[in-house]
Amino acid sequence: xxxxxxxxxxxxxxxxxxVQNRSFWKDLPxxxxxxxxxxxxxxxxLVNEIQSNGGAAAYFDHIVPQAxxxxxxxxxxxxxxxxxxDADGKDxxxxxxxxxxSAARIELWNEMTYYPRILISLIALKxxxxxxxxxxxxxxxxxxxxxxxxxxARSWDCKNRSNLPEYYFPIFRWMNEKVYLINANLKQRxxxxxxxxxxxxxxxxxxxxxxDRKQKYVFLWQYYxxxxxxxxxxxxxxxxxxxxxxxxxxxxxxxxxxxIGPIKNKHKAAANEMLAxxxxxxxxxxxxxxxxxGEFLYGITLEKISGSLPYYFAIVDSIFAFFKNKDLRLLxxxxxxxxxxxLMMNYCKIMDIPTYLIINGxxxxxxxxxxxxxxFINAYSESIKRDxxxxxxxxxCIGDPRMDYYKKELSKQNLNLTEPTIIIGASGFNNCDxxxxxxxxxxxxxxxxxxxxxxxxxxxxxxxxxKVRANGYISQYRDFxxxxxxxxxxxxxxxxxxxxxxxxxxxxxxxxxQTLFEASCLGSSVLYYRKDTEVNFPPFDNKSELxxxxxxxxxxxxxxLFYENDPIYNLFRDREIMKKYVGPTDGKNLERNxxxxxxxxxxxxxx
Numbered sequence: 001x002x003x004x005x006x007x008x009x010x011x012x013x014x015x016x017x018x019v020q021n022r023s024f025w026k027d028l029p030x031x032x033x034x035x036x037x038x039x040x041x042x043x044x045x046l047v048n049e050i051q052s053n054g055g056a057a058a059y060f061d062h063i064v065p066q067a068x069x070x071x072x073x074x075x076x077x078x079x080x081x082x083x084x085x086d087a088d089g090k091d092x093x094x095x096x097x098x099x100x101x102s103a104a105r106i107e108l109w110n111e112m113t114y115y116p117r118i119l120i121s122l123i124a125l126k127x128x129x130x131x132x133x134x135x136x137x138x139x140x141x142x143x144x145x146x147x148x149x150x151x152x153a154r155s156w157d158c159k160n161r162s163n164l165p166e167y168y169f170p171i172f173r174w175m176n177e178k179v180y181l182i183n184a185n186l187k188q189r190x191x192x193x194x195x196x197x198x199x200x201x202x203x204x205x206x207x208x209x210x211x212d213r214k215q216k217y218v219f220l221w222q223y224y225x226x227x228x229x230x231x232x233x234x235x236x237x238x239x240x241x242x243x244x245x246x247x248x249x250x251x252x253x254x255x256x257x258x259x260i261g262p263i264k265n266k267h268k269a270a271a272n273e274m275l276a277x278x279x280x281x282x283x284x285x286x287x288x289x290x291x292x293x294g295e296f297l298y299g300i301t302l303e304k305i306s307g308s309l310p311y312y313f314a315i316v317d318s319i320f321a322f323f324k325n326k327d328l329r330l331l332x333x334x335x336x337x338x339x340x341x342x343l344m345m346n347y348c349k350i351m352d353i354p355t356y357l358i359i360n361g362x363x364x365x366x367x368x369x370x371x372x373x374x375x376f377i378n379a380y381s382e383s384i385k386r387d388x389x390x391x392x393x394x395x396x397c398i399g400d401p402r403m404d405y406y407k408k409e410l411s412k413q414n415l416n417l418t419e420p421t422i423i424i425g426a427s428g429f430n431n432c433d434x435x436x437x438x439x440x441x442x443x444x445x446x447x448x449x450x451x452x453x454x455x456x457x458x459x460x461x462x463x464x465x466x467k468v469r470a471n472g473y474i475s476q477y478r479d480f481x482x483x484x485x486x487x488x489x490x491x492x493x494x495x496x497x498x499x500x501x502x503x504x505x506x507x508x509x510x511x512x513x514q515t516l517f518e519a520s521c522l523g524s525s526v527l528y529y530r531k532d533t534e535v536n537f538p539p540f541d542n543k544s545e546l547x548x549x550x551x552x553x554x555x556x557x558x559x560x561l562f563y564e565n566d567p568i569y570n571l572f573r574d575r576e577i578m579k580k581y582v583g584p585t586d587g588k589n590l591e592r593n594x595x596x597x598x599x600x601x602x603x604x605x606x607x
Contacts, residue, residue, distance in 0.1 A: 001071045003289060005124045006063050010056070012129040013038040017136075018060055018153075022046045022164040024136035029156050038130075042139070044167035044442035045483075060142075061117055062437035064124045066533045069434040072120060072288070073367040076434065079286035079294055080105075080112045081369060083301065086281040093274050093309060096320065097350050100312040103342040104305050110171060110431050111300050116286075116293055117434045118142055122149055123289055149291065165479040168439040169429035169472075215240045216601060217326050219258070219348075221333035221341045225358045228401050228590050229332065229597065230255070239329075239601060242322075244340045258340065261318045263310045271309035275302065308339075315340055319347050328353055329601045334360040336373040345373060354600050358401070358593065361514045362582070363388040364536040365433065376600065378593065380583035387537040398596055399589030400514075400582065403521070405499055407587035408575065412523030415506045417565055419461040423501060423519075424448055425510030426477070427531065428469045435534045441472065442480060444531040448509060449485050451556045456488070460563060467501050468494040507562050512540040516572075517582045525562050525569040529555055539581055545571045 005011075014036035019025050021043040032039075039050045040060035050057035084092055084101030091099040118141055125133070133153040137143055146153055219242045220230055233241040234254035242256045286294030331348045333341055333355065348355050357374035363384055371377065372389065378398045379385045389395045427444035430436035437443075445466075452464060468474050474494040481490060493501060498515055502508065508519035509527045512534070516526045528540060528548045539546035547568055549555040561568055571577060578585050584592075 003123045023162045024158045042168045044439040082284040087283045098346045103339045167442040217328045219331045263314045267310035267313040331355040398592045399584040401590040406521035420506035421463045423465045423505040427511045464490040466492045
């Protein structure tokens, strides 16, 4: 599919400026003509400034039409899924019969999508007529691709860094902090130390004659959908639950951590041997309009995983050693990503041990082939089974254990329509989807605050609460409110669990999120603001029961309908509608999941 530019942009400009943020813009050494030039940036602050002054500006990573980016979503994930296989479909980095490269998915994800997104944006720029391109950037990804595409562009440096905040998601900073743990804090380091102490104590205990070697084991990947399952399994003397991290709650001794041994010379030697043969065996290709982005991604991929492969091999050896004399009956997980999680799944596959996957939230996109690699899958609902899993026979609709909190007895009876509490569930950059852009959360938030500010000036009363996503940075939102809406009172939270906040909502506004269902089950009116351009399954397709606004004018109208108690909001509070999308809300999801798990523990691959 030929790449093109958004129709909202003109086809001809004098100069095009690609600018990191407002600090670079203040140090611009070149002449800028507001009537004839185009400014492209990642930063909401700069795009908003230029547009407010009457200039042409857009988000650099969001200048290509939705249909084109959706096409390249499929192409990107085709390559991402197959990059490590040879022509015979065998993992080039297989170790002791276990596929290991698929475990690197979480480490490679950002690069696998970020570079194609930037490349497509740069190719789109070539569709325009212009005299000069200038760039002032700290993002080396863009600079690298500008040079590789031989785009005749001139750069400038930012010599006087101002204190102006940046309003976009710092994806590489977040990856370093949350995924790679480069900047692990003191609390994380203390937990690692205590974990090591418990592992040593367990190891000594297992050497004694008092240790029960007939114990049945369940490996569990610990996250929100499995948190309550973990606690119940810890209470059951019939099974021993193994995780990758201690839950740091009561009955810690009822849980076993999977100990990971050190990296040895044999692991490094095996990694070096496989890396040396990779270029001869690689098979997948990815070409975008003549540019070999696949070869480019191979270079980045090998650079990133060359240091990780010995660690993966050490994990595989640790798994074999730990379960050598143990009766592992089942793996319970929430995803088929995560390094140890994926290696455990691949180990279970070759050992014929069943795996049970409870999806982690709604699966809403067609291009992703995620959460399909388990023996048995809990997809929550019939709609997810139909849309994402295409009716696969090993998929069951058992429900989300977290939804038990939202049983019918908790639903509100009356909403405050005079002075409602309006809760905003923050948007966020989706690095999985090429149609997302790093400033989307502030683009989304600004539209909502603009409308609410208008309504307050028109005499409408309200209390405003913002819930920042778990991977968001609350300081950015505080700076945002201080700069753009200093006279508007708002409560801002980040670490408080969402269910503690949703109970206050009369109206809840958010992105495509399971929290819309949770708020609805509490009796709140819910509104999906579709600022994003991602292509999603129902009910996030603007054709379903969910009340949706697709632009700022429609957003205001839908909020006014809430104040008028319009019945448009009633349908999505219907429990049968909830069940269609998110599964049962009868308070028995945990019970159903536990029964399913015990049936697998007892009967193996027979569900």
